[in-house]
Amino acid sequence: MFENHKEDLSGGEISFSMLSLLSSKLRVGIIGAGKGGYIKAKHLLERGCYVEVLSIDYEKKFEELLKYNLKIIRGEYNKSFILDKHLIIIVIDNDEDIRRIEHDCNSLYKIYINSKSFTEGMGAIPVQKDMKNFILGISSKGGNPKGSLMMGEKAENYLKKYDDFIGYTTSIRNKAKKFPNLKKSITNFMASEDFFFFFEKGKENVVLKLFYEDDMILYER
Structure with missing residues (x-):
């Protein structure tokens, strides 16, 4: 039964364009x-987005989310619901209703996700791993949430060793913004495994001072 496991089940090559959106400004x-x-x-609520849910009825566990200021609206779908939203997520089974909502989203240029069939919408929500200084998003091209979760955990376990390093280099980069030529030079210098080696040894400032002695932008951990 697994003879065609390598077949492209998506019906063709799928390309994604990922964005990092500011949660506090996103209305869903x-x-x-x-x-x-x-x-x-x-x-989405845990990441600080504003979320409204529309449904005739809802599962009781939604009440757990009211602490995030979730707004629950009981009723049938109406086009007015999507007018003040940036992102629409369709999580229903009725194909006729889904097509109507998608039509409205397209006419209003809304970004929308069809959870029943992500290729019928505009995309999917990636698995997200949050660290102190960067975030990681992973989506499978063919629609495999469990596989994306597995890869996200593997990537997180590998990349978390760079978390403090990214925080350090980000701080230096931000301090160098006032000096465009210096910014380009120093960010290129720091974005390497060689510099990460010295960071792990606690010698990052020594190395920076060696090459940028006249530039008072050193960051003490």
Whole structure:
């Protein structure tokens, strides 16, 4: 039964364009309040997004999310629901309703996600791993959430050793913004495994002073 495991189940090559959006400015409308809607609402609310959920009824566990100022609207879908939203997430099963919502989203140039069939929408929510100084997002091209989660955990375990390093180099970069030529030079200098080696040894400032002795931008950990 696994003879065609290498077949492209998506029907063709899929290209994604990932964006990092500022959560506090993102308004999200979720249509549907089942298990899938709960998972997506929780993910977005925990990251500081404004979320409204529209559904005739909702699972009781949605009440756990009210502490995040989640707004639950009981009722049928109406186009007015999506007008003040940046992102629309469709988490219902009725194909006729889905097509109507997608039509409205397209006419209003809304970004929308069809959770029933992500290729019918505009994309999917990636697995997100948050560290102190950077975030990591992973999506499978063919639609494999469990596989994306597995790869996200593997990538997180490997990359977390660079977390403090990214924080350090980001600080230096921000201090060098006033000096364009210096910024380019020093960021290129720091973005290497060689410099990371000295960072792990606690010698990063010594190395920077050696090459940039006249530039008072050193960052003490």
